[in-house]
Amino acid sequence: MAISALIILILAASPLAAQEPPTTEGVALEPQGPPPAPPTNVVAKDNPNDKGGIINITWERSADDGVGANDVTGYEILKSKEKDGVYEYIGGAAPGATFFSDSNVRNKVNYFYKVRAVSPFGSSESLPSVAASSRVQWFNFSRLTLFLLSAIIALAIFYFISKAKGGRQLYIRRIAGLEAVDDAVGRATEMGRKIFFIPGIMDMDSMQTIAGVTILGRVARLAAEYEAKLEVPVSRSLVMVTCREVVKEAYLNAGRPDAYNDNMVYYLTDDQFGYAAALDGLFLRERPAAVFLQGQFYAESLILAETANSVGSIQIAGTAMPSQLPFFVAACDYTLIGEELFAASAYLSKDPKLLGSLKGQDLGKFIFLLVILVGVLFITLNSLVGLNLPNLAKIF
């Protein structure tokens, strides 16, 4: 008895047994026991929240799977278009499995399914499922929360933008580091040294580059007013084009179009370390009074911040790259952290659209904070006093 159980175990574990192609007329081995009990309660249902084309099949395990004779080596799933028709093999599942999804179905066509338990000693089929068909769903209800939240935030942003456009003053808190922009530009004028503005190493499809370029607009305006020397070395050709437009406009608005020329914004190289090395050289030679690092940075952040620090520049950095922030925080005078970078561009430009969308973001944060607060309260009360308040982590 012990030996035969051992053989069964070995057979069950052996990959060959599981890979034997499906057969109905028994197996090559000498039968040494009864076939397994059939799976029960086979249910076939349309896979929810999709464009159709998938039916999910679930069943209850054979009484010999894991328990009983414990000799089930797998399940085979069979399909037919008629309840009493010919059933075709469509796929297999491992022992212990109770789920299979059939993605080879046509919408609005009825199918019937059976599940067969297989063991080394034979196999047995379940009763057929009731008819199931797949169909198109026009809305994915599993994403309802996401949809509602997206809609609320989007509407809030619209609302605040229109309010801001209508001339309403929207309050934005002081952002440490932004006051320093004036000082930095002023200092550069006093010292007669340059200001470098580095808008990150990514292209215009990065939101962080876009925020950096908006900040550049403000810095350029100040530089024009103070008559400081501004230089913008970049690593992407399109960033160069955009920065030129922005700086030119800033000088125009400051009433100093004569002071602008295209050479203030120039392209160095696309290569990450090549760009870092080139900037390194520029910093060492020019000893700028102020360096702005605003945009998306990667490993080069450290090299830039350290070099600028070593030549005594005031550094104002900002990025939403968490892994680069520590270097900026430790080595720069001021750092805009994550979302602050986006906020700073709104703050500086006083653009109603940016200010409005910032308000919308804040509303999103408010909703999140509220959910956390209420959710934590509920779940704590539930566990403390045994109340039965809803678990927001499941609903939200």
Place this chain on the structure above:
Amino acid sequence: MRREVPLVLTAIVGLTMIISHFIPPLNMLKDLFEDWFFIIAAFAIYLGILNLIRINADKVYKKRSDWPFGVVVILGFLLITIPGLFFSGGRSFSDLGTPFYYLYDHVYYPLSATMFALLAFFVASASYRAFRARNVEATMLLVAAFILMLGRVPIGDMITAWLPEGYRMGNAADWIMDFPQTAGQRAIMIGIALGVVSSALRVILGLERAMGGE
């Protein structure tokens, strides 16, 4: 044409991507746009490469300073491109044993790995010259960094061996990672998520000046 077409294109594509996330039958469009995205991204990479070659060819042609290194750039490019495109078995170009793999393994990899290894030296120099406990915040950063750096290697536990087990530097590092660090990461993640959402919306609606919006 110069301004309107890009704005409209961004809006249509962006909205389709968002809406199709909620309307299953539109998934097909999303898949198609994703494929196009990869195609355009490939061209964008080619653009960068062509730019690079052009700049270096120009440098060599005009005999600017360091022009011989411009030759090296171009030769380096050809060195891996020709075998990679023509002599490395087509689509299985990166299999072990192909010329492309050989060049990758013995030229590209040592160069790029060493470039990143240089950062170890710059971290050291920066930690000596730039990382100052100039205020409370920077001090907290440095203290946490200290506990992590020492606690993640056996040294931390060695110098705190006099403390009872479970309260040593390594445990402190674990605690920081599991709780305050997780909380901080989470605040940053949620903040960035909202920042991305509103920037994305502005871009899609053509409200972003830098992208040519109004």
Place this chain on the structure above:
Amino acid sequence: MDQGHQEEEKSFWEKLLSIDRRIIFLFITVAVAVPLFFRLSLHIAVTPVAEGVYQAVQSLPAGSKVLVSFDYDPGSMPELQPMAEAFFRQAFRNDLKVIIMGLWPQGPLQANMALEEVFKDKDIAAKNLKYGVDYVNLGYTAGNEVVIDRMGHSFEESYPKDAYGTPIGEIPLMRGVRNYDNIDLIFNLSAGYPGTQEWVQYGVDVFHVKLAAGNTAVQAPSMYPYVQTGQLSGVLGGMKGGAEYETLLGIPGRAVRYMFSQAVSHAVICLFIIIGNLAYFSLRRRRKSQMEVQG
């Protein structure tokens, strides 16, 4: 304290701060290089998140199928390769079936290199593992997170053939594997994008698969929130994570050997920060007192 002494002290700190940075570079070189020549058996403390990875694999019954995605290139080998080897050792020791894939072009090659190393192990060689039966390498498919998403419906859609051109329908191990429903655990080795974050967002959150991961140290901290929510069973962080995994397995390997260098280099960095700050504060104090005199 007399003026002369103060003068001397200030010049000492100033000198110290302005030393040639090549001297600092030299220190780091020595700190990393010299310990490599020693074979010390350091005590490696195991973190709970690494334990989580080990347990996720260990708890699987023999014959379970593990999908392992290699999402890195040789650039991260020092950090991730030891984890890959340790993972294969554990998986094969426990008779798990391993399905290899990659979202990075070089990933599946890293897997082959790790396999080559692991098969040198006598116990594993004795198992006489067969390709296609005990493990399979599906290779690389372009498409980043989109691949993860499409595999949720069908593996075959993204990987019609394995890395060697065999249709996956003809591979014994792949029979009965349609999508994530037939996979007991996903293990992801990641050095960036696409990587663990995408596996969480597109795999775990959508298809509810169980996921464990090994990451470069730069990335690992960002994964902790996912571990805390249970979206991730555990995470190995960097070379130290590899050393922990090797320790848990009881097979100390390369990562454990490298730990001595790692430890010394960390100590040197900490020392640099301390010296730099001592200099900074003593100079600042001096400047302050000077200002008071002038004021």
Place this chain on the structure above:
Amino acid sequence: MSSELIGVWIGAFLTLGIFSFLYKDNPFYKFSEALFVGVSAGYWFVVTFWQYFLPKLIDNLVLAYTVLTSQGRVDYHWVYLLGGGLGVLMLLRLFPTVGWLSRWSLAFIVGTTAGLQFTRYLESNGIKQVQGTILPLIVGGSLNTTVGNIVIVVGTFCGLIYFFFSKEHKGAFGGAARVGVWFLMITFGALFGYTVMSRMSLLIGRMDYLFQIWLGLY
């Protein structure tokens, strides 16, 4: 000498070339760096060709063409021509007069990323993380979990307060924001430590390559 051995020598030579920069900028470094720039451009050229350009564009067009010639009907796969067209526009940036057309392809890229990220970030980095923060503040029998949960809830909450822009950081609100900054700083400290760890590991890897694989010292 086997090709493998030659390869190791080339690798070692280039590794030393890059490292020589640490002493000072020199022609040996400049050579290695220029080679790196060229080779990495070539590497990406080859990879994108075989893995994006060919399967995503050419294969689909070939399929469309085959359907056209064999079955005589216009197949849906022709739409890939549009994708390819947008890609070609990207290259026009090389020519100043028509360079503005490349904004069209960029607009497509920007639109797709914006649309994809909108839902993805809100779900995985927003909603899921909020769900993960809903933890009981008091867990009977486990002081460690209790303290840990409180730290996570308070830290996330205060960190978010710090990122609030439409209210002045004063009073209790300001206090919470300040606590939030502390959490952020601890997080950055941890990231700092892990980054140092990562960079050192890479250096160890290179040193090991030089000592063991190249020189065979141990």
